[in-house]
Amino acid sequence: MENQSLKEIQLQLSRGKISVLEIVANYLKKIESTKDLNIYVNVFKDEAIEKAKALDQKYKDTPEQMGRLFGMVISIKDVICYKDHPVTAASKMLSGFESMYSSTAVERLLKEDAIIIGTTNCDEFAMGSSNEHSYYGPTKNADAPEYIPGGSSGGAAVSVQAGTCSIALGSDTGGSVRQPASFCNVIGMKPTYGRISRHGLIAYASSFDQIGLIGTVTEDMALVLEVISGSDEYDSTVSRNPVPGFYQNIDIDQKMKVGVLNSFFEHSRMNAEIKIKSKAVLESLQEAGHELVPLDFKSIDYLVPCYYVLTTAEASSNLSRYDGVKYGHRAQNITDLESLYKRSRTEGFGMEVKRRIMLGTFVLSSGYYDAYFEKAQKIRKIVKDEIDGLFSKVDVIALPTSMDYPWRIGDENQDPVSVYLSDVFTVIANLCGIPALSYPLGYGSENMSSGIQLMSNSFEEHHLFNLSALLQNMA
Amino acid sequence: MNSIKISDYEVVVGLEVHIQLNTNSKAFARDLNRFGDNPNTNISAITLAHPGTLPKANKAHIEKALLLAIATQSQINPTHQFDRKNYFYPDLPKGYQITQDRYPICEGGHITFESEGRIKKVRLHHIHMEEDAGKSSHDLSDRVSMLDYNRAGTPLVEMVTEPDLRSPQEVHDFMAYMQKLVRYLGISDGNMEEGSMRCDCNVSIRPKGSTIYGERCEIKNVNSKKFAKQAVAYEFKRQYKMVSKGVVFSKQTLNFNPETGVTTPLRSKEDAHDYRYFPDPDLPPILLAPEYIQTLRESMPMLPEQYVEHLTSKYGLNEYNSKELTREKAFADFFLRLAQKEHDYELLAKVIVNKILPEVKDSGKSIEKQVVSDERLLEFIGLIKSKKVAPSVANQILFPAMLDQSNVNLLELAGRLNLLKSEDQGFLGDILDDILKNHPEELEKYRKGNKALIGFFMGQAMKAAKGKADPKLLKTELVKKLND
Numbered sequence: 022m023e024n025q026s027l028k029e030i031q032l033q034l035s036r037g038k039i040s041v042l043e044i045v046a047n048y049l050k051k052i053e054s055t056k057d058l059n060i061y062v063n064v065f066k067d068e069a070i071e072k073a074k075a076l077d078q079k080y081k082d083t084p085e086q087m088g089r090l091f092g093m094v095i096s097i098k099d100v101i102c103y104k105d106h107p108v109t110a111a112s113k114m115l116s117g118f119e120s121m122y123s124s125t126a127v128e129r130l131l132k133e134d135a136i137i138i139g140t141t142n143c144d145e146f147a148m149g150s151s152n153e154h155s156y157y158g159p160t161k162n163a164d165a166p167e168y169i170p171g172g173s174s175g176g177a178a179v180s181v182q183a184g185t186c187s188i189a190l191g192s193d194t195g196g197s198v199r200q201p202a203s204f205c206n207v208i209g210m211k212p213t214y215g216r217i218s219r220h221g222l223i224a225y226a227s228s229f230d231q232i233g234l235i236g237t238v239t240e241d242m243a244l245v246l247e248v249i250s251g252s253d254e255y256d257s258t259v260s261r262n263p264v265p266g267f268y269q270n271i272d273i274d275q276k277m278k279v280g281v282l283n284s285f286f287e288h289s290r291m292n293a294e295i296k297i298k299s300k301a302v303l304e305s306l307q308e309a310g311h312e313l314v315p316l317d318f319k320s321i322d323y324l325v326p327c328y329y330v331l332t333t334a335e336a337s338s339n340l341s342r343y344d345g346v347k348y349g350h351r352a353q354n355i356t357d358l359e360s361l362y363k364r365s366r367t368e369g370f371g372m373e374v375k376r377r378i379m380l381g382t383f384v385l386s387s388g389y390y391d392a393y394f395e396k397a398q399k400i401r402k403i404v405k406d407e408i409d410g411l412f413s414k415v416d417v418i419a420l421p422t423s424m425d426y427p428w429r430i431g432d433e434n435q436d437p438v439s440v441y442l443s444d445v446f447t448v449i450a451n452l453c454g455i456p457a458l459s460y461p462l463g464y465g466s467e468n469m470s471s472g473i474q475l476m477s478n479s480f481e482e483h484h485l486f487n488l489s490a491l492l493q494n495m496a
Numbered sequence: 497m498n499s500i501k502i503s504d505y506e507v508v509v510g511l512e513v514h515i516q517l518n519t520n521s522k523a524f525a526r527d528l529n530r531f532g533d534n535p536n537t538n539i540s541a542i543t544l545a546h547p548g549t550l551p552k553a554n555k556a557h558i559e560k561a562l563l564l565a566i567a568t569q570s571q572i573n574p575t576h577q578f579d580r581k582n583y584f585y586p587d588l589p590k591g592y593q594i595t596q597d598r599y600p601i602c603e604g605g606h607i608t609f610e611s612e613g614r615i616k617k618v619r620l621h622h623i624h625m626e627e628d629a630g631k632s633s634h635d636l637s638d639r640v641s642m643l644d645y646n647r648a649g650t651p652l653v654e655m656v657t658e659p660d661l662r663s664p665q666e667v668h669d670f671m672a673y674m675q676k677l678v679r680y681l682g683i684s685d686g687n688m689e690e691g692s693m694r695c696d697c698n699v700s701i702r703p704k705g706s707t708i709y710g711e712r713c714e715i716k717n718v719n720s721k722k723f724a725k726q727a728v729a730y731e732f733k734r735q736y737k738m739v740s741k742g743v744v745f746s747k748q749t750l751n752f753n754p755e756t757g758v759t760t761p762l763r764s765k766e767d768a769h770d771y772r773y774f775p776d777p778d779l780p781p782i783l784l785a786p787e788y789i790q791t792l793r794e795s796m797p798m799l800p801e802q803y804v805e806h807l808t809s810k811y812g813l814n815e816y817n818s819k820e821l822t823r824e825k826a827f828a829d830f831f832l833r834l835a836q837k838e839h840d841y842e843l844l845a846k847v848i849v850n851k852i853l854p855e856v857k858d859s860g861k862s863i864e865k866q867v868v869s870d871e872r873l874l875e876f877i878g879l880i881k882s883k884k885v886a887p888s889v890a891n892q893i894l895f896p897a898m899l900d901q902s903n904v905n906l907l908e909l910a911g912r913l914n915l916l917k918s919e920d921q922g923f924l925g926d927i928l929d930d931i932l933k934n935h936p937e938e939l940e941k942y943r944k945g946n947k948a949l950i951g952f953f954m955g956q957a958m959k960a961a962k963g964k965a966d967p968k969l970l971k972t973e974l975v976k977k978l979n980d
């Protein structure tokens with residue numbers, strides 16, 4: 022059933038060759054057999070079965086009333102709220118917490134008859150690039166279980182990679198959907214900032230966070246994006262732009278100017294094989310009639326510092342609500358208010374989260390605000406201006422998704438700055454709020470996968486879908 | 497040589513006035529914004545800062561803040577922005593308060609009010625929008641603190657004045673004017689005892705004539721005009737004592753205890769917060785269209801001083817009555833409502849000012865809750881106008897009786913009390929004939945030229961008529977008979 026598009030599945034459903042119950046049962050079986058990969062935090066098994074039965078019945082009774090995602094099974098990252106279901110951000114802090122409301126994205130999926138099969142593991146509060154910073158332990162790469170799947174949406178990427186669902190919703194603050202997708206040989210897409218409501222997405226860094234999609238079929242991803250996008254009264258940062266028909270407008274014949282960011286491909290830490298494979302993809306695009314335009318990018322060295330100053334600042338404030346007072350982890354045997362705060366937060370948060378809270382608190386403190394936070398905001402503007410300049414010349418910009426292949430679990434460099442620096446290719450889209458898609462490059466010599474990243478201007482996701490569908494066609 | 501006196505010093509006060517706005521819903525969530533509900537009933541996931549929730553600005557919050565900006569001639573910023581003020585406290589659900597730091601909704605402006613017989617002008621530094629915190633109660637139990645999040649997210653504006661106030665009485669009168677202003681604008685009920693309006697008083701002292709400000713102390717969260725006056729007066733004396741002894745004191749945050757009348761330190765400089773203000777990434781800057789502000793300007797409710805002008809020019813009322821009627825917006829509204837039906841505005845104003853307002857004051861009833869119904873009051877005025885009851889009799893006898901016996905028909909009541917002037921004034925002739933017959937000497941003197949005696953005859957006649965005579969008619973009749 023892997024790689025079957027929803028369209029094909031719906032055709033089989035309509036011919037009675039398969040039922041939703043069978044689809045769900047297959048996925049549940051797969052989830053059971055891949056338990057060792059530690060993909061899911063919670064599997065909504067009984068509920069998914071009940072929902073499948075109900076949908077099969079609904080189809081019998083009123084086939085004309087089926088939602089557009091009828092037959093689709095989706096996993097959601099453990100940072101996306103689903104009413105009366107646990108959501109923990111893979112943190113001890115929220116262990117046992119259930120959301121009293123559904124995120125706008127989940128509401129819209131359910132309205133179109135999708136089935137949510139479970140919540141996927143991730144780095145705690147979406148902070149990390151390896152999925153090793155989870156309260157529930159690391160998720161493993163399905164291609165090589167001793168390797169990381171990437172992060173922070175590692176569980177989401179593996180849930181698709183291992184065939185336990187057809188689409189995964191993740192979240193992408195600095196590459197958290199695209200990088201694990203590239204490490205797991207699947208497609209990962211972060212839409213424009215403001216395309217999808219963040220209502221019900223547990224915040225890491227509010228001006229960067231965006232729900233993203235992981236899948237294997239471009240058309241399915243386009244359809245799901247179409248369903249969950251659009252204005253929402255609960256989120257003031259979501260765009261009121263009309264949502265285009267991403268799905269029906271896919272056009273693999275659209276010819277584009279594709280900018281090639283040489284300064285990224287020539288990065289000193291760039292893996293040679295990934296570079297060669299990426300260039301090959303670009304050449305195939307050229308052969309297909311697209312024009313390649315070499316581009317330069319001056320601000321490359323500022324991207325990571327700028328990103329980490331701003332995201333940690335926002336995170337330090339966003340995570341203040343987890344104080345042990347209203348919900349979530351509360352330390353035992355506290356003596357006073359200060360000990361309640363200190364001990365609950367010390368016990369509830371993991372190392373990486375604490376590191377980022379402290380960094381963010383520092384860059385916002387009086388005396389440092391101007392030197393760090395304000396300066397980083399100015400740099401963000403400069404980066405955005407430079408990218409805007411590039412989009413006046415091209416439709417799409419191509420660059421690698423990551424510098425290297427996934428590393429072995431536990432091998433992560435002890436120096437966090439070095440890990441942060443490896444985010445350089447993905448943070449640019451979040452700094453600028455533009456959409457980006459990672460398309461798999463297939464397996465390399467070590468049987469590991471990587472991806473090529475395509476970015477378009479804000480609200481021009483259709484360019485990315487067109488190229489993704491073309492590459493899918495050529496494969 | 498220690499000859500300085502407190503009278504050589506002046507107190508310098510700047511205020512931060514927090515005003516809860518009377519919007520239907522909260523500042524950044526749809527929960528009801530309502531005082532007095534059972535604890536923790538108006539609390540959604542957003543108010544409780546559950547994971548994944550986001551704030552959404554409330555248009556009514558912005559609009560009410562703009563009304564205050566326009567009323568105070570403050571400069572409205574075309575773009576304003578919300579910031580986060582970060583600190584931990586259990587009644588602050590998000591761990592930060594949404595407020596405005598760098599780009600408040602408006603800057604500058606002034607408040608003009610009357611104090612101790614003089615017109616006083618206080619400049620404003622700015623007005624910003626923010627949300628209130630929840631309410632902590634530490635004294636309901638000796639074991640735990642109680643938290644009520646109903647108030648969390650209540651829309652506030654904070655008005656920050658320049659240090660332009662110079663006496664405890666001015667502080668009192670400023671707050672009284674603010675209360676009046678917000679009620680006229682319809683943006684808040686202004687009830688200080690319910691916490692709808694609170695102020696922080698920044699107090700310093702300096703030798704009279706000095707232009708340098710002294711080190712200031714801030715008295716937090718004062719919730720009555722009277723307390724503000726007392727707190728500032730106390731602080732003036734306290735600071736004077738220190739200064740006169742040569743004690744150097746540093747900036748402090750104080751609490752005022754109304755029971756003891758004393759200010760005590762809340763926290764000192766050492767544990768001052770670093771609030772780490774930064775722009776709230778969840779709330780994009782708000783751009784105000786000039787046309788929108790223009791529409792608001794045109795639809796501004798009348799301010800107290802405009803109301804006085806309106807009542808004198810359009811309704812021809814004297815200044816005294818106009819001022820009395822605008823003492824509270826409810827009074828003025830009451831007058832205007834009745835003025836649609838009763839066009840003898842002067843008489844209407846007189847009755848409201850002389851009869852209704854003292855009654856409102858004495859009974860403690862609000863004028864809306866009605867001392868007397870509209871219909872009954874109009875009927876009362878009607879009786880005076882139709883001369884069925886003499887004005888003095890109406891005011892002194894019928895009015896209190898009308899309030900006491902609210903279920904008796906007014907005309908019937910007047911009749912029962914024997915207050916109605918007789919329709920048939922024929923009885924006047926008999927009365928007058930009697931009087932002239934009984935006072936032959938006076939009549940003789942009058943007829944010989946002592947015309948002043950007419951007053952004597954009028955007095956006798958009025959007495960005999962027991963108030964039921966129309967004085968004008970009586971006089972005409974009397975003159976006729978005297979000259980016969």
